Amino acid sequence: MRQPEAPQASEAEIDGDVFVSPRHLAGRTEVGDPGLEPLLALGWELRHDDLSNVFVTAPDRKVRLGYLPEGEDDGLWRINAYNDLFAPPVWGVCFNDSCPTEFVTAFTxxxxxxxxxxxxxxLAPPDPGHADRDPFLAVVPLIDRGWQFDRPHHNVFAIRSPDKLACLEFTTGHLNPEAELTTRDARWHLWAGTSAHRPAWYATASTDTPVPLLTAVTECVSDPAPLPRWRQATFSYVKGMASLTPIVAPRRAAPTPLDIQRAASRRPAALPASSVPRWSTTSRPALPGPRR
Structure with a gap:
């Protein structure tokens, strides 16, 4: 006889570690280390100021990343690249303070x-004349995963996720190079939420951002796999729209008497209390909110 299905827990009843789906509604993690690790692994210089802002610089000084929890606005991650150390950036990318950290890590x-x-x-800019630098390539992962184009509005082309809660906008025509680096008026504007004016999170990329870097982000954003989060930290997903699934750790088999005997034979006679490793599933304190 078929057993009746167990009742599903409501969102309010779910606690602890959860999977969030779709991933563009997951919100940030409280630790930025994964976004820094790909660059630090190459030996990039790491320094910080007295406000705990972090700066990572390439050996040739031509690429710089700032992780700015105490910055002047909500741009938590800013990455710029330079042809000339004494000239303005060739391209710039910004991820705000609510953007899922996994998207930043895909970029770095x-x-x-x-x-x-x-x-x-x-430093290679997009170029429709080159097969591997055509800006359309950055949109292909979204199309392949069911995102659909909106009707163009003025000079903006937009493609939206199946649930309509994430959007990539591409602006045509001339843009102010300085504004692209310091505001959301950039060539590429990726955001999630119910409104572009008050998004749950956003990311921007200026005109000459290399296509493979953009494609890495769109691949990650559109990946159907959910993202793990601590339930109490899912403050930035769109309320009632994300699917939260409890993460259940696999049950470990009870140790056999032989396992216990082997463990005892390897254990020192006594361990000082300070040597016992401790861990917690709780998140680090939340970063300061935007000042803007």
Missing amino acids: TALARAYEQGPDAY
């Missing part, structure tokens, strides 16, 4: 790969 991982290939990779 692609950036690390491009940096190893040399300036022709990490």
